[in-house]
Amino acid sequence: MSNPVFLAVDVPQLDAAKALAQMVKGHVGGLKLGLEFFCAHGSHGVHEVAHASGLPIFLDLKLHDIPNTVAGAMQAIHVLEPAIVTVHAGGGRAMMEDAKAAAGEHTKVVAVTLLTSLDERDLERTGVTGTPHDHVMRLADLAQDAGLDGIVCSGHEVKSVHKRWKDGFFVVPGLRPEGSAAGDQKRVVTPRQARDDGASVLVIGRPISRADDPAQAARAIEATL
Numbered sequence: 001m002s003n004p005v006f007l008a009v010d011v012p013q014l015d016a017a018k019a020l021a022q023m024v025k026g027h028v029g030g031l032k033l034g035l036e037f038f039c040a041h042g043s044h045g046v047h048e049v050a051h052a053s054g055l056p057i058f059l060d061l062k063l064h065d066i067p068n069t070v071a072g073a074m075q076a077i078h079v080l081e082p083a084i085v086t087v088h089a090g091g092g093r094a095m096m097e098d099a100k101a102a103a104g105e106h107t108k109v110v111a112v113t114l115l116t117s118l119d120e121r122d123l124e125r126t127g128v129t130g131t132p133h134d135h136v137m138r139l140a141d142l143a144q145d146a147g148l149d150g151i152v153c154s155g156h157e158v159k160s161v162h163k164r165w166k167d168g169f170f171v172v173p174g175l176r177p178e179g180s181a182a183g184d185q186k187r188v189v190t191p192r193q194a195r196d197d198g199a200s201v202l203v204i205g206r207p208i209s210r211a212d213d214p215a216q217a218a219r220a221i222e223a224t225l
């Protein structure tokens with residue numbers, strides 16, 4: 001993948017999503033459509049954005065349910081031929097195995113480990129003791145055992161996980177160029193840092209989508225890589 005940046009198109013309106021996709025299409029490697037967009041516009045909306053941009057689509061649905069239900073959802077999105085789909089590693093090994101088995105041949109299935117909006121204190125409040133790093137490593141091992149293509153983690157963990165899963169596919173959100181506001185993200189690094197540490201895909205949303213000139217913001221990030 002020449003440009004590893006996938007723009008998180010977190011806008012609820014279809015026209016706004018298509019307009020954003022048009023603006024950045026020469027400066028990003030793909031588009032990430034999440035739950036907000038999928039709940040509003042479904043498969044039809046995904047198809048429209050894919051068609052308007054011609055870019056690979058990452059469906060960030062973060063599926064988390066019993067194995068049979070997740071497998072059914074994976075089958076239902078076959079027709080969209082997404083490049084990447086997310087499930088939650090917390091759904092367990094059988095769920096991840098069935099998700100991968102039900103996915104299209106060209107779709108990478110990756111497991112969300114610990115959301116980049118959470119830190120050690122948040123983790124403790126969910127009843128999990130230990131560091132975010134240890135938690136991510138444990139879930140990365142589970143995802144690898146289940147036969148997934150890779151994981152979603154923050155830039156704080158990607159170097160370690162890359163060392164033990166050499167051919168893994170690592171999606172890293174929670175990225176902020178120097179000087180941009182972190183907002184609700186807690187485990188943040190720069191796009192360049194994540195790339196140097198082994199990220200396969202860099203997910204970037206607001207630093208591009210909320211910039212006065214999204215195309216220029218995407219170009220500026222690309223220039224740092």
Ligand SMILES: O=c1ccn([C@@H]2O[C@H](COP(=O)(O)O)[C@@H](O)[C@H]2O)c(=O)[nH]1
Nearest residue numbers: 008034114115116173174203204205206
């Ligand atoms: O751990 C995770 C998993 C997914 N995301 C998603 O990435 C983007 C990040 O957007 P920014 O505006 O760059 O913060 C967003 O769509 C999240 O749903 C994540 O941030 N962390």
